[in-house]
Amino acid sequence: MENFTLELLIVMGLASFRLTRIIVFDKITEFIRAPFLDEIEENGDVYVVPKPSGLKKWIGELLSCYWCTGIWASAGLLGMYVFLPKVGIAVILIFAVAAIGGIIETIIGRLLGS
Template sequence: MIAWIDFLLLFLASFRLTRLLVYDKITAFIRRPFHREAEETLPDGSTIAYIEIKGGGLQKWIGELLSCYWCTGIWTSAFLYGIYVYMPDLASPLILILAIAGCAAIVESIIEKLIF
C-alpha cells in the first residue's frame, strides 16, 4: 500500500496528464493523426464542432482512446504508477510537476466558475 500523500500526488498527476492528452491544444499534434475535426451547421445558423475518428485497426483504437477521458485516464494512471514503482528517480519530478499543474488547473476552474 502506498502512503496517502503519494496517492494524492498520483491522483493529481493522472488528472493533469489525462486532460493534457485528451483536451489541451498544446497536445493537438498527438491527436491529429487519429482525429479529424469536423463542423456541422445547425438550422439556426450556428455551428458545432466535433471529432471524427480516423482509420481502422490500431489507428482507430488509439483515436477512440484519445477521445475518451475515462479510457485515457486508466492508461495514464497505470503509466504513472508503473514509473512510480519501477523508476522512482524518473517518476518523482514528473509526478510532482503534473500534480502541481493539476492543482493549478482545479483552482483555475473554481475561480473561473466563481467569477463568470
C-alpha cells in the same frame, strides 16, 4: 510499494488527472491526436471523431475517451514511480502541482464570473 500512502494516492490521482487532460483536451498535444482523429463540422459545431478503421481508429477511440486515456496515464505514472522512482516522483509532482493550479484557476474563474 510498501510505502504507498493515502497522500501518495492523492498526489498520483492529481497527476493522472492533469496528464489525462493534457493528452485528451489540451492544444499542446493536438499533434499527438491529429493522426488518429478527424474533425467534422455540423451546423457550425465541430466534432472530433476517430479515423474510420484499423489501428488509427483504435488509437483514436482511446484518445477521444477521457476514461480510457486516464487508465493508461495512471498506469504510466505508476510504472514510472515503481521502476524509475527519482524521475517518476518528479514527473508526478509536476503534474500534481499543475492539476492543483488548474483546479484553483477554475474555481477563481467561476467565483469572479469570467
